Amino acid sequence: MRVLLSTYGTRGDVEPLVALAVRLRALGAEVRMCAPPDEEFSERLAGIGVGLVPVGPPVRELMRGKTLPSAKDLARYRNELVETQFDTFPAAFDGCDVVVAAGLGQVAARSVAEVAGISYLYVSYAAVHLPSPHHAPPPRPGWPEPEVADNRTLWELDAQNVNAQFGEALNSHRGALGLPLVDNVRDHILTDRPWLAADPVLGPWRETPGLDVAQTGAWTLADERPLPADLARFLGAGTPPVYVGFGSMSPAEGVGGMAVEAIRAQGHRVLVSRGWADLDLVDDGDDCFAIGEANHQNLFGKVAAVVHHGGAGTTLTAARAGTPQVVIPLQLSDNPYWAGQVAALDLGAALDAPTTSVESLGIALKTALSPETRARAKSLGSRLRTDGAEVAARRLVHESR
Incomplete structure (x- = not known):
């Protein structure tokens, strides 16, 4: 079994997939990962024997300033990342059986997986990233924050914002690939059966119509390093x-x-x-x-x-x-x-x-x-579980057979 893991973000976005990769390899799976080209990520993956496919600019450069980039710059970064994904993913996905994508920025992953005829799975690290009337959408830098209180309305506006950012680029590529166009980019990325890699005590999921969420527990590894x-x-x-x-x-x-x-x-x-x-x-x-x-x-x-x-x-x-x-x-x-x-x-x-x-x-x-x-x-x-990555790896291997 060959698994492609993909994310773009800071260490908090990469480490859960590192934990999953270690558990998958222990079960005999081959793993490679698409992630930012930052040196610490390449060293981290090399340390566990997982190949890195670098995608996008180094994240540390984006986070260097005291404030986030301007809305205009963020929009440009996001559009460039989508183009980079469509250029890089086909070769990275080649020979894989399943793609696990983490983060809303994984705009191209599902489309490339469709063309390759391989399974696609989306994972969130917090319930707040998944649409539900029980909570409002998370703040998304560079996008307007509506001044309304109703969660359903906020999620509808959130979908409109995601479409405005990514819709044209995504559908342009899908059309060129002979795939049907998408009218809701966010829900296309998330799917209606996402996984939630968060502890069910610390960050539980509440039942929401239209979403069949599998909460596995957080994906972590035991760290045995001594303190300096x-x-x-x-x-x-x-x-x-x-x-x-x-x-x-x-x-x-x-x-x-x-x-x-x-x-x-x-x-x-x-x-x-x-x-x-x-x-x-x-x-x-x-x-x-x-x-x-x-x-x-x-x-x-x-x-x-x-x-x-x-x-x-x-x-x-x-x-x-x-x-x-x-x-x-x-x-x-x-x-x-x-x-x-x-x-x-x-x-x-x-x-x-x-x-x-x-x-x-x-x-x-x-x-x-x-x-x-x-x-x-x-x-x-004492009530928080530590086996989330193991649970997820075994489920992924079982469902991919």
Whole structure:
């Protein structure tokens, strides 16, 4: 069995497919992956013996600035990515039995799979990306945010926005390939039987007419790497610090510094993850320490709380560690959704990034660090499953026979 995995995005988009690839290979499947050409992704895939088919520009370059590219630039990037996919995918898909596509940006994948006569499966990492009257669509950068409250209307407008961005390009290629035209690009990409690679306790799917969603659990791998020696020394030199990190994202101006100030004001030590934004928040104080890449699975059980942007991977890892969270979500993708889940499950607190202040962060930290919140976080952590990638790999192999 040959499987093609495809995504375009940051580390949070790539890592779940890495986990699936490892489980598929353990079951005897051959795997290759279409992903951005960033060096860290090529090294990551080489480390597990999976070939990378580079597609699109490096993502880290797009995320380098303090703000996202303009709406005009984002539209151009998206259109160029579609053209690149139609150019690259046919050779990448050749000889494969099934394609697993993750992310709305996988516009060409289903069409190329149709021409090749191979199966196509769409996967989402958060329920919020799938249309449902139970929630609004996620924020999509560069596209207008309608000021209406009804979720059904919002999803209809979302479909119109996706059509406006991708409809002409997609149907131009489909027409040239002899395929029928598509009148709803979003639902064409998602299909009516998508998979949801999210934990059913932390991010459950609610039944929605018209969608037959298979929720497998989140796709992750156990990380056995030890912590760097200097980090271990800092952790052992005092009480557990509060972690601050924003992953592949750049926080709103000043938010990182506010977090450090608020944490110190309550007498806690601070651990800052530089991330892709290369945060420089450390002064000469011995109560603050900065780190680069580290094993979060190992680390998060050793900190008092995790302050972060609301990425799916960070939220899940902190929750599994039983560690309280303070989420300052960017208005991007599933970040607000995971912030809402943390708040709804009483695992900590969620803030509005544009209005975040030292004072509001202080209040949020008091909530997160309370004995009651710590107890709830620890209890929920023990209920989260760790076999999502294994479940998905076995189901994929079984259904492809």
